[in-house]
Amino acid sequence: MKSAVILLPGLNRDRDMIAAITKISGHAPVTVWQTDTEIPDVDLVVIPGGFSFGDYLRCGAIAARMPVMDAIRRKAEAGVRVMGVCNGFQILLEAGLLPGALMRNASLNFVCKEVKLEVVSAQTAFTSAYTDGQVIRCPVAHHDGNYFADTDTLQRLNGNGQVVFRYAEGTNPNGSVEDIAGIVNEAGNVLGMMPHPENLIEPAHGGTDGRGVFESALDLIGKAAA
Amino acid sequence: MIKARVIVTLKNGVLDPQGKAIEGALHALDFSGVGKVRQGKVFDVELETDDRSRAEADLKAMCEKLLANTVIEDFSVEID
Numbered sequence: 134m135k136s137a138v139i140l141l142p143g144l145n146r147d148r149d150m151i152a153a154i155t156k157i158s159g160h161a162p163v164t165v166w167q168t169d170t171e172i173p174d175v176d177l178v179v180i181p182g183g184f185s186f187g188d189y190l191r192c193g194a195i196a197a198r199m200p201v202m203d204a205i206r207r208k209a210e211a212g213v214r215v216m217g218v219c220n221g222f223q224i225l226l227e228a229g230l231l232p233g234a235l236m237r238n239a240s241l242n243f244v245c246k247e248v249k250l251e252v253v254s255a256q257t258a259f260t261s262a263y264t265d266g267q268v269i270r271c272p273v274a275h276h277d278g279n280y281f282a283d284t285d286t287l288q289r290l291n292g293n294g295q296v297v298f299r300y301a302e303g304t305n306p307n308g309s310v311e312d313i314a315g316i317v318n319e320a321g322n323v324l325g326m327m328p329h330p331e332n333l334i335e336p337a338h339g340g341t342d343g344r345g346v347f348e349s350a351l352d353l354i355g356k357a358a359a
Numbered sequence: 360m361i362k363a364r365v366i367v368t369l370k371n372g373v374l375d376p377q378g379k380a381i382e383g384a385l386h387a388l389d390f391s392g393v394g395k396v397r398q399g400k401v402f403d404v405e406l407e408t409d410d411r412s413r414a415e416a417d418l419k420a421m422c423e424k425l426l427a428n429t430v431i432e433d434f435s436v437e438i439d
Contacts, residue, residue: 198424226430236374240376281373281374
């Protein structure tokens with residue numbers, strides 16, 4: 134499967150994301166700049182983490198209004214898999230491709246550590262490498278990861294099985310409502326998550342728990358990496 | 360030219376950790392009788408028009424499209 138990584142000024146996890154996709158799939162993703170209005174024919178579009186536009190106004194707010202966002206929206210509507218990690222998640226929320234908002238961490242501190250994630254649903258395009266209820270390790274690094282949505286939205290997310298990851302075993306690092314760490318859209322082809330699976334994909338990282346997200350999203354389950 | 364002020368605040372019921380921290384700091388400074396503190400943002404915007412109703416409509420659209428995240432924030436517009 135072919136993939137694209139979106140580049141915006143102020144992102145700093147783009148190289149980690151490109152390295153992870155390349156190592157796991159054997160194919161380097163194409164990169165797409167924020168002013169590009171077309172994304173090549175790919176099966177997965179990834180918005181990596183960082184601090185696009187210096188987090189000015191609100192995290193992800195400016196990035197979500199850049200020209201490339203219309204191209205991402207068209208891909209999502211066409212059923213292409215779209216994944217946003219950390220700032221990428223914030224951007225997808227600001228763009229309205231996912232419901233809810235990410236607010237300042239309840240502690241007001243930037244948190245950079247490892248958490249436990251429960252895979253709430255392994256029935257998504259991004260988690261099929263895992264099993265329902267499996268708890269995995271994953272690093273987080275953010276200042277604004279406190280997920281908020283109103284009661285109706287939460288009910289809908291839970292009812293539709295759109296909550297994909299929750300912080301497990303008391304490791305919620307940011308005060309996120311219902312310990313939500315990652316969600317998908319109703320169609321199931323757009324994922325947003327605060328933790329960084331791309332930073333736990335090889336023994337040198339101290340573990341490989343994050344690989345499953347990429348193996349799922351890139352349809353690599355059961356296939357040897359090229 | 361019209362000068363306008365846009366005020367963006369968190370909706371009621373949305374947790375405001377920054378407001379809470381400011382409230383704690385005011386208590387630490389010994390200001391007595393400080394109740395709940397909520398923080399927000401102010402934007403001063405200049406518009407090249409004299410048409411107040413158009414300015415108002417434009418500012419509302421700016422709030423909905425960019426200045427406020429209406430999932431968590433309310434906004435109000437004041438025109439000079």
